[in-house]
Amino acid sequence: MWKIWKRILIALLVIALGAGVALFVYKSEYKLNPNFGQEKAFFQNHQFRLGLDLSGGSHLIYKADVSALDPSEVAESMEALRDVIERRVNLFGVSEPVVQVEGASFVSGGEQKLIVDLPGVTDVEKATTMIGQTPLLEFKTEAPEGTPQNATVGPDGQLSLDLSNQFVNTELTGRYLKRATLEFDPNTREPRVSLQFDEAGTKLFGEITKANVGKMVAIYLDGSPISTPVVRQEILDGQAVISGSFTPSEAKQLVGRLNSGALPVPITLLSKQTIGATLGGSAVAAGVKAGIIGFLLVAAFLILWYRLPGLIAVVSLSFFVVIVLSLFKLIPVTLTAAGIAGFIISMGIAVDANVLIFERIKEELRSGRTIADAVSNGFSRAWSSIRDSNTSSIITAIILFWFGTSLIKGFALTLGMGVLVSMFSAITITKIFLGALSFIKENRFSRFMFSSGLSNGKVK
């Protein structure tokens, strides 16, 4: 008698554990939990991570031209490139951007690529400009006197003076910049950008200011002058200030761009994709709906065809769903439409093991065994076919994951995880609950309830 109570106790314990996991999934989801705002940070940090096709956003693929580099330097330069781009992207306040390097390989061809995912950014032009822009900072000095001035009269009758030949290039550029900071003029409270040069830059700046005392030094950004201060004395500490007429946000942006530096390798845009937020939102809604209906269909089939064990299988399937969803949150897995499809399909595959076990139980019942014996034989004899039928799905999932683009990876990951988790849920959990039912007495009705399909559980 104690043995049965022990089994029931274990089953109750497992239910409590499952309920705990389910509570985690519920509490950590913004759309499910009405009190989400008041939850602990742990729950708030474990929402489902949605891929770009579901959340809306931009996906950009750049090719990096590394032909000028020594092969041994490629990996390092690509990392540096990634950092620069990441800094630039962060500057624009994109939440959770993903910037990753895709190296050259036999499969992907000989190109080094940079993949940039920008959730929420649906203006692809804005995104590409903010990534592609290299702030070019130049310092120029006055041209020698006597250089002719170019003045042109525009079609609207306005006179414009071409300043470009009024200043000549110096060696000093943004390359020698150590750090840029945002500060405010103590008198006018106007934002300005303070520059600190590195050692070589400090020396160059000192020479330039020494030679041009009383003259103008123009600071050019991206080819146009933004500030033309007059040098009062030689500056030796390597500090300069740009006080153009910036708005605070412009100044902040410029500081960020200057600090993020120039790109270590030139890049060109290969492909770009933008998904509007509404399209993503409706895909999520449809995915959730399909998931729920898929679950109900599978559950209905299990209960109608396999009766009591079928009901247990539905319980195991619920455990499966809860476990996989919480894994998606904890790992975390970035969910795409294909990933959701992989998960829904894995629900169908997850009950395969149950089906194999229950069919075996039916055979054992027919050959005259008691319910308890049939159940325990069913589990042990079904194992080899469960293993075989899952092996090929796992092989396919691994290869797809290994080779795929992000789209394929999402599918392979959710499918593969589903198959693996199902081998636990469909076998272990089903066994615990069927074991807890062993208090059921042996009679015609209980044999019917443990049998399946068109069989009535009678001995043949």
Place this chain on the structure above:
Amino acid sequence: MFIVKNKKIFVLLSTVLVAVSIILISVFGLKVSIDFKGGALTEVAYDTVRPDQETLSENLKVLELGSVLIQPTGDMGYIVKSRDLSDTEHTALLKVLSLDGANSLKEVNFNSIGPSVGRELTRKAIVAVILVSLAIIFFIAYAFRKVSSAGRQGVASWQYGLIAIVTLLHDVIISVGLFALLSHYYGAELDTLFVVAVLTVLGLSVSDTIVIFDRIRENLSKESKIDKANFSQIIGDSLNQSFARSIATSLTVILALLALVFFGPTSTKYFAIMLTAGMFFGTYSSIFLASPLLVLVHERQMKK
């Protein structure tokens, strides 16, 4: 057993299905998506009224984008397919589509893929297909490693493997044939998901065949003497024993897939249809094609 008795009819039926599929594929062809060939897809939805399609395509000629395809989508939208677009071309395209801002619209989806990315993906897809096929052939070889002594029963282990591969090809060809139909009538395109679907069908349908062959092998090894009459009998019995579970395991997956076809996101609709077809024919072929073929092979060897 019904299936074994009418084996020739079932083999003929499968042959016809495969032949029809091949004809469909070669006549209709498969539309390759920009995933593989490169190009741009711009999907817009108008806020109030959708302009006339001919007006738009007339206006778009100014942009000199080459051949541009405009397809209506939903009630208020268009999908514009063209070669891959630069940022300026993209902006210009949106301007023309909105009739220079007169007809406000939202860009729902924009995807521009350079030809080199397309070539790379093609290469990746081919490598993945080869690898999955190889892995499955190895898996089949592994699953049938024990039957090397089964030659005395009339069917050698490599023949089991070969039949398993023939049934796989059957499943894939019929699914692709169905896709050619969808491609022709509903504009489904051969994209990344299509390749994934084919590979997943390979993985899922081989296991079904192996489970049934496993049962046949087990039952064959119990018999001391095998001749023509009891070979068919054993195959028939094995089918009877594994029939229900084969159908049940596939049915649960198909139920989940059907939910995906009818209620799931549009982007995975054709993917789910392909998988459903693959699962269906995968189960069908492991029961109605693989076993009849096995009996036919056995009979041929008995005659020798």
